[in-house]
Amino acid sequence: MLSLDFIRENPEAVRRAVADKHDAADVDRILALDSSRRSKLTEVEALKAERNAGSKEVGRLMKEKRDEAEKLKSRMKELGDKVAAIEKELAATQEELDGLLLRVPNVPDDSVPAGAGAEGNVEVRSWGQKPEFSFQPKAHWDIGEALGILDFPRATKISGHGFTVFKGLGARLERALIAYMLDLAAKAGYTEVAVPYLVNRASMTGTGQLPKLEEDMYKLAADELYLIPTAEVPVTNLHAGETLQAEALPLKYCCYSACFRREAGSYGKDTRGMIRVHQFDKVELVKIVREEDSPAEHEALTADAERVLQSLGLHYRTMLLCRGDLSFAAARCYDIEVWAPGQGRFLEVSSCSNFRDFQARRMGLKYKDGQSKPRFCHTLNGSGTALPRLVVALLETYQQADGSVLLPEPLRPYLGGLERIKS
């Protein structure tokens, strides 16, 4: 969330961010509500001050058993009624304002390129090369089913479209990758956490999924709980409402979790295989940092995510998202896209975002050093990385003419020394 001060002082920048992010937030309405809120507040606070003073006076008069007390009491009663009336209006104004404020997207950082959508994103670097094949590379669904490690029909049978069953070495590969990536993150100084997959509304609001993206979430209506779309939600909210000591920052967490996404509105897209699914595994990297450190920490986090792909020998490119492709809460974001030979295209396996103080303000996450006033932390996160698409890239990149799949060296210890998956 943006501060009202910021919106008041930079209405043009906010309007531009709203437009560029293809959002519909009503900045003018917010400005109007803010001004009406403040005038009502000033009015009601003056009345309250008068009432507070009057009430003290009543107490004094009653102690002295003076009958002026009754007269003053009834005058204060009238004042109180007036206060209640204005407060009712104020509460309505405040409620509408809060609601609108939560729907204003973050303002992109100055370094973010202009652009309307994905085509405006800028490739900042790439690593490795597209592998060459002496045969026509197959798609992961063919490779996986032939090897008996992926079973889409049965996943559909038990849950529906958009779910995956991993079997045998497929399941083992999934587990190996999780362990491998967590170990990598631990080496980079991230503290591993394991967190709930069901979170309350406040947590979802804290990181910015709610109220805007309600229809993208799986919700358990009976309990007012949501299935997490990413570990970002529970992990970033770990410190919601806290004021941290500046010396304790940066906090770096890594977390494996299952992720649940309804993918509303993307029906008909990526329908085959496991490029777009309702449930997937992911290792997430989260940082809570000081304001002045967030740009450098963002670069470092992106490098940490890229290392996963480098160490597995997978070709990828890193894209700096343009203003139009930036998500609601992000101020700056790198997408890391891995090459999938069977698809003939790059797949996004990580979005490394700097939210600046946008999430921290929503969740009341602050830090303070010495005498200074508490300031909002900056929060960042990125996948390190999402599993299904990583497995897609792995299977499609390392597939052999005989249908087997070679395993990259660093992964082998996690699979009991196995060098290749074959049927």
Place this chain on the structure above:
RNA sequence: GGAGGGGUGCCCGAGCGGUCGAAGGGGCCGGUCUUGAAAACCGGUAGAGGUUUCGGCCUCUCGCGGGUUCGAAUCCCGCCCCCUCCGCCA
């Protein structure tokens, strides 16, 4: 799920409906004393918001939300969380 107990400032802990943003203790910061330190003593030690002639002034916050009252940390209602016992269960 049932019964009971409880949620107060950085921590512990007190708080007849009135001058309580809150006693007392501890911690922390500053000072006095000291060659230095400890002890002792003195002082300070929340956040958010509004307003400001930038000295302040005002409002709100004692788990959260409502209510009663001239006035609520204190009374009433709902919710959340923690603890104990019982039940159930991996």
